[in-house]
Amino acid sequence: MNRIEIDKLTKFYGERQVLDQIDLSVSAHEVVCLIGASGSGKSTLLRCINGLTEFDEGSVRIDGVDIYDPSFGRTGLYKKVGIVFQAYNLFPTMSVLQNITLAPIKVHGRPRAEAEAAAMKLLGLFGLEQYAKSYPEQLSGGQQQRVAIVRSLATEPEVVLLDEVTAALDPELIGEVLKIIRDLKATGMTMVIVTHEMAFARDVADRVCFLDNGRIIEQGEPRRLFSNPENPRTQKFLQRIIESGRLEAKV
Amino acid sequence: MTRRPGKGRRRIALKDRLAPVLVSLVSVVVVFGAVAYFVGSSPQWPRIQLQFFSLEAMLEAAPGVAKGFLVSLQIWLISLVCIGVWALVLAIFRAMGGPWFAPLRVFAIVYVDLFRGLPALLLVLLFGFGIPALNLPGLPKEGLFWGGIALVLSYSAYATEVYRSGIEAVHEGQSMAAKALGLTRWQTLRYAILPQALRNVVPAMLNLVVALQKDVALLSVLGVRDAVREAQIYTARTFNYSSLVVAAILFLLATIPLARLTDHLQRRDRQRRLQGAL
Ligand SMILES: Nc1ncnc2c1ncn2[C@@H]1O[C@H](COP(=O)(O)OP(=O)(O)OP(=O)(O)O)[C@@H](O)[C@H]1O
Ligand SMILES: [Mg+2]
Numbered sequence: 001m002n003r004i005e006i007d008k009l010t011k012f013y014g015e016r017q018v019l020d021q022i023d024l025s026v027s028a029h030e031v032v033c034l035i036g037a038s039g040s041g042k043s044t045l046l047r048c049i050n051g052l053t054e055f056d057e058g059s060v061r062i063d064g065v066d067i068y069d070p071s072f073g074r075t076g077l078y079k080k081v082g083i084v085f086q087a088y089n090l091f092p093t094m095s096v097l098q099n100i101t102l103a104p105i106k107v108h109g110r111p112r113a114e115a116e117a118a119a120m121k122l123l124g125l126f127g128l129e130q131y132a133k134s135y136p137e138q139l140s141g142g143q144q145q146r147v148a149i150v151r152s153l154a155t156e157p158e159v160v161l162l163d164e165v166t167a168a169l170d171p172e173l174i175g176e177v178l179k180i181i182r183d184l185k186a187t188g189m190t191m192v193i194v195t196h197e198m199a200f201a202r203d204v205a206d207r208v209c210f211l212d213n214g215r216i217i218e219q220g221e222p223r224r225l226f227s228n229p230e231n232p233r234t235q236k237f238l239q240r241i242i243e244s245g246r247l248e249a250k251v
Numbered sequence: 252m253t254r255r256p257g258k259g260r261r262r263i264a265l266k267d268r269l270a271p272v273l274v275s276l277v278s279v280v281v282v283f284g285a286v287a288y289f290v291g292s293s294p295q296w297p298r299i300q301l302q303f304f305s306l307e308a309m310l311e312a313a314p315g316v317a318k319g320f321l322v323s324l325q326i327w328l329i330s331l332v333c334i335g336v337w338a339l340v341l342a343i344f345r346a347m348g349g350p351w352f353a354p355l356r357v358f359a360i361v362y363v364d365l366f367r368g369l370p371a372l373l374l375v376l377l378f379g380f381g382i383p384a385l386n387l388p389g390l391p392k393e394g395l396f397w398g399g400i401a402l403v404l405s406y407s408a409y410a411t412e413v414y415r416s417g418i419e420a421v422h423e424g425q426s427m428a429a430k431a432l433g434l435t436r437w438q439t440l441r442y443a444i445l446p447q448a449l450r451n452v453v454p455a456m457l458n459l460v461v462a463l464q465k466d467v468a469l470l471s472v473l474g475v476r477d478a479v480r481e482a483q484i485y486t487a488r489t490f491n492y493s494s495l496v497v498a499a500i501l502f503l504l505a506t507i508p509l510a511r512l513t514d515h516l517q518r519r520d521r522q523r524r525l526q527g528a529l
Contacts, residue, residue, distance in 0.1 A: 052431055078433030089428035093446035102442060103432035155433070 001064050003028045003159060003190045004049060009058035011044055011214075018044050019055065020214040026159075029188045033201040033222070036211030037237060042194040045211070046161045049192065050081040062159065075107050082152030083161040086168050088144045090136040096123070096147050097132040100154045108155060115154075122150050126180050142173030146180050153184075160184065162193045166200075178204075198241055202226050210234045305493045312485040312494035319481030320501045323467045326399055326477065330463060333403045338410030345411070346418050346444070348436055359411065366408035372469050374401040379473035394473030402470070406463055413455045417448035457513045461506045478502070 004026040011019035018041045026032050034042045047053035049060055051067050060067045067077050090099050097119055104115040123129040128146055136144050145165055152160055162181065166174040178200050184191065185204055195201050201208055202222040209219040210231070218231040229235045290296060341362060344355040366374070378401035383392040391397070421444050429439035471480035478498045485494035 050431060052427060074435075075433035078431060083431045085424060085428065087422075087424050089422075089424040091425065091428075091443050091446075093450065094442075103434070106438055106442065107433040151432075 002026060002061075003030070003063060004192070005059075005061040005064070006045075006049070007059045007061070009045070009048060009055055009060065011041075011048065011053070011055040018214050019048070022058070022214070022216060024209065024216060026190060026192060028158075028190055030206045031185050031189075031191045031193065031204055033205035033208045034192065034194045034211055035196070035198070035201060035208060035237075040211040041214040042211055043163050046083070046163050046192060046194055049159075049161060050083055051077055052083070078103075079108060079155045080157055081159045081161065082155065082157035084145070084148050084152050084163065084165050086164040088136070088141070088148040088168075090144055090148055090151070092136050095133050095135055096128070096139075099136070099147065100151045103151075104154050119150075119154055122153055126150055126183065140173060141169045142176045145169065145173075145177045149177070149180055149184070159190045159192070162191060162195075164194050164196065166195070166197060198226065198238075210237065212237070301491075303492045303496055305491060308485075308489065308491040308493035309497050311489075312482065312491075312497050315481045315485060316478050316494055316497045316501065319476055320478035320498070322475065323464070323477040323479075324505070326395070326402075326467050326470065326475075327464050330399055330402050330406070330467070331460060334406045334410050334459075334463070337403065338407040338414055341407065341411040342414035342418060343440060345415055346440055363408045363411050366405050367412070369405070371402065371405045371466055372472070374405050375469045375472065377401070378404075379470070395470065395475045398470040398473045398475060402463065402466060406459060406466075409459055410456065413452050413459065414448065416455070417452035418444055420451055421447045453513060453517055457510065461509060464506055465502065 002025040004024070006022055006024040009019050009022040009024075010017070022045060024032070024045075034045065036042055044053055048055045049067075062077070062080055065071060072080075090096075091102070094102065097116060100119040100122070101112070101115040104110040104118070105112055110118075120129060120132060123132055126146060126149075128143070128150060131139060131143060131147065136147070139147065145168075149160075149162075149165070165181075166177050169177065174197070178197065181191070181193070181200075182204055193201070193205070205222045207219060208222045208225045209216045210225070210229075210233075211217075212233050218225065218229060218234045225234070226238065229238055293299075341359045344352065344359040347356070375398045379394040379398040382390070382397050383394065386392075418440075425443050425447070426439055429443045434442065467477060468479040471477050471483070474480070476484075478501055479495075482494035482498040486492055
């Protein structure tokens, strides 16, 4: 059974069709990267997976259960699927530790001591324990984004969605965030990653999907897709990327 | 070796900080000195001075006015607490989404439109004279109480808008992150949005706090013996207006430190967060 099963997903913003009959399944422990031009619908697709954005047609299932199935309750879906955004969106009035333990304590009712112990363990795992008492604005962008990733892991999700998590970072900070994602892959986490870092996508993805105008027009194993794109639009998109220097010439 | 630069830096910092203070002091003295000179050279000045700035009359009026000022302060503080809470409730009504809160949202909107549209003085008169005249059983009849209510109702409308602008200024990514973590709308407000909003609205709220302190004087029309009323009583008895100047000085003594205090609190808050527990 697939961990994520997206079936004929269609989404309109007013008159404008943003997602057009998207079919996508992601099996457990798989890492799928979504690439595509700005406005092609990558973020929208990602947000449909955890119910942040409502869609018009089709369905999304997690472990075979429709995300709108009552068995999820109000919070079940958010526990199973974590998401991280481009702008980190940490809560500035809370310390790192409070940011991480907020959902476990207030949403999932875990005792504070237990939630804090678990959070410290997670922070330690990613070399961030010394920032537990810091406030987000005291951290660099890369540190904040790593904390945001840890926050999304605090509810022990089975799927993590990452939306251009390095796009707001200075180049020298991108590496530390990409490393944490690689570590996460090593733990067997199922991930859907929207990214403009093509070299990273080629490296970490099991599969890359190219979105164009709300459709997945090509997908496949990264090395194949990057070196031998079949669809002319994919070719054009990758050509532009290569010209802008964000992907080393074909391997 | 290592001390020297530190010492030098401190000396420069002190000089840097003193220079602007000196410049502003000099300019203030020049401007007010010029005004004082012009006023003082007016042929009417000796008469005015006797009527408004007679030290003797001021000292005589001071105890009464000060007693009234304490009453003003009490009304002010109690109203502040009521306004802070009531306006927050209204702002939360407006910020809560969903059909369940629709009636409360509409109520908050109508409330703000209504009470922002009416002059505070009119409300004070209406409540202070109108409601006691109705002779409703079980309700207080003092003008002080109802005048206070009128002030709270009126200022809450403004304060609600201040809270609301603070809430809306919080980036929508915060709500999205909270929702993705599974927080309810209320939890999102309570833990993510309001703490930031409250921090943002301190300066705007302070303006209301100072304005309210002055508008407490409106209750004097109901016969409440606040600072202004006490000053008027003295004036009526002696035909000397120095008591009003005493009241003015007391108001300034209360509001100016308040502004400085808030500046200080904001600065300290920012520093605490910057240093944190690194
Ligand atoms: N809340 C919204 N209301 C109306 N239109 C929207 C909204 N959000 C997104 N859109 C539109 O939907 C389309 C897809 O947006 P989306 O954010 O999913 O693109 P994207 O592929 O993530 O782009 P980017 O790489 O710039 O992040 C765009 O044309 C965008 O203008
Ligand atoms: Mg996007």
